[in-house]
Amino acid sequence: MALQKISKKEIIAISIRMFRKQGYYRTSMADLAKATGLTKGVFYHHFASKEELMKTALTTLSAWFEEKIFKAAYLPDITPQEKFDRIAESAIKAFTSDLGGCLFANTILETAHVEETFLPEIKHFFQNWENAMCKVFEEKYAQQALVEIAKQNIADIEGALILMQLYKDTSYLQRTLERLKKML
Amino acid sequence: MALQKISKKEIIAISIRMFRKQGYYRTSMADLAKATGLTKGVFYHHFASKEELMKTALTTLSAWFEEKIFKAAYLPDITPQEKFDRIAESAIKAFTSDLGGCLFANTILETAHVEETFLPEIKHFFQNWENAMCKVFEEKYAQQALVEIAKQNIADIEGALILMQLYKDTSYLQRTLERLKKML
DNA sequence: GTCTATACACAGATAGAC
DNA sequence: GTCTATCTGTGTATAGAC
Numbered sequence: 458m459a460l461q462k463i464s465k466k467e468i469i470a471i472s473i474r475m476f477r478k479q480g481y482y483r484t485s486m487a488d489l490a491k492a493t494g495l496t497k498g499v500f501y502h503h504f505a506s507k508e509e510l511m512k513t514a515l516t517t518l519s520a521w522f523e524e525k526i527f528k529a530a531y532l533p534d535i536t537p538q539e540k541f542d543r544i545a546e547s548a549i550k551a552f553t554s555d556l557g558g559c560l561f562a563n564t565i566l567e568t569a570h571v572e573e574t575f576l577p578e579i580k581h582f583f584q585n586w587e588n589a590m591c592k593v594f595e596e597k598y599a600q601q602a603l604v605e606i607a608k609q610n611i612a613d614i615e616g617a618l619i620l621m622q623l624y625k626d627t628s629y630l631q632r633t634l635e636r637l638k639k640m641l
Numbered sequence: 642m643a644l645q646k647i648s649k650k651e652i653i654a655i656s657i658r659m660f661r662k663q664g665y666y667r668t669s670m671a672d673l674a675k676a677t678g679l680t681k682g683v684f685y686h687h688f689a690s691k692e693e694l695m696k697t698a699l700t701t702l703s704a705w706f707e708e709k710i711f712k713a714a715y716l717p718d719i720t721p722q723e724k725f726d727r728i729a730e731s732a733i734k735a736f737t738s739d740l741g742g743c744l745f746a747n748t749i750l751e752t753a754h755v756e757e758t759f760l761p762e763i764k765h766f767f768q769n770w771e772n773a774m775c776k777v778f779e780e781k782y783a784q785q786a787l788v789e790i791a792k793q794n795i796a797d798i799e800g801a802l803i804l805m806q807l808y809k810d811t812s813y814l815q816r817t818l819e820r821l822k823k824m825l
Numbered sequence: 826g827t828c829t830a831t832a833c834a835c836a837g838a839t840a841g842a843c
Numbered sequence: 844g845t846c847t848a849t850c851t852g853t854g855t856a857t858a859g860a861c
Binding site: 497506 | 854856858
């Protein structure tokens with residue numbers, strides 16, 4: 458009856474944090490076992506492989522972003538500015554914590570050319586984000602231009618996250634978001 | 642008297658290419674030996690360690706960017722627009738080849754939180770880039786705003802490179818550069 | 826269910842023959 | 844100088860005792 462020290466959810470949360478900070482290849486199963494207070498044996502009892510764990514981490518985090526952050530784009534009866542602010546505020550928290558940036562972007566740069574394994578999960582995340590940004594900007598821009606605006610927004614934020622990680626300074630993200638808001 | 646099949650310069654060039662495409666951790670010395678047609682033994686005769694090789698790769702590439710790309714910012718008797726175009730054109734070539742993006746940005750995301758080892762080389766590259774962009778924009782903007790404009794330019798380009806690697810589509814970089822040129 | 830022990834492959838790095 | 848062989852550590856993954 459499972460006197461479990463730690464839940465599967467918590468294991469995944471800790472894995473996300475480590476993958477985001479250290480990268481996929483540099484994070485070993487031993488690292489994760491130690492961080493969760495489990496043994497490798499128990500870890501492999503939960504996940505068949507490191508790859509499966511990473512996929513689970515990506516889909517879990519993607520669902521979390523959708524529910525906790527992007528969903529604000531679809532709320533009725535609030536202004537686009539208000540939508541933007543809500544998303545921006547929670548995105549700052551999510552991306553700046555531990556100065557880890559965006560797990561999906563980090564993973565693309567780390568693995569894209571070596572294996573296509575995680576591409577579907579990563580593309581799904583960016584598609585959700587893009588859809589949300591389209592919704593935020595839909596009143597202001599023509600349908601045709603929307604997607605491009607949305608992608609540009611996303612690219613600019615990801616770029617700011619790189620400088621954030623380089624200089625260990627979160628103000629790049631803040632300033633970029635302020636600039637993007639003026640497009641509304 | 643060295644009947645050398647391959648020069649040290651070529652070894653470094655190949656290493657840069659592999660590190661840029663596959664990442665630092667995912668590229669093994671055996672991979673590099675194979676790619677250069679050498680044995681591991683010979684490889685370690687040229688470089689004391691993988692870390693030293695990476696540092697050499699970063700400084701070599703940084704010097705190449707300075708000489709072949711950023712230098713255009715300091716040419717006399719050409720307009721800022723002309724400077725921008727020259728830099729943009731060669732930057733597109735350098736960043737889109739093999740869809741590998743920017744080795745310095747890739748490396749930051751991969752290693753920043755694990756080790757500070759490559760930070761000086763990477764920061765040096767971004768400083769050179771920033772200086773060049775300041776030079777390009779100096780006629781149009783006040784001294785005070787220059788650095789921020791330059792960093793924003795760099796961030797936006799790096800963001801476009803992430804989408805490029807995600808969607809395997811170089812048009813993001815092109816469009817970003819067109820947009821940035823309008824700031825001149 | 827949890828832990829110990831370990832298999833197996835491959836990483837970075839080195840030694841020593843030629 | 845170049846290559847073969849090898850050392851040592853660590854990675855992912857598994858088997859089997861309790």
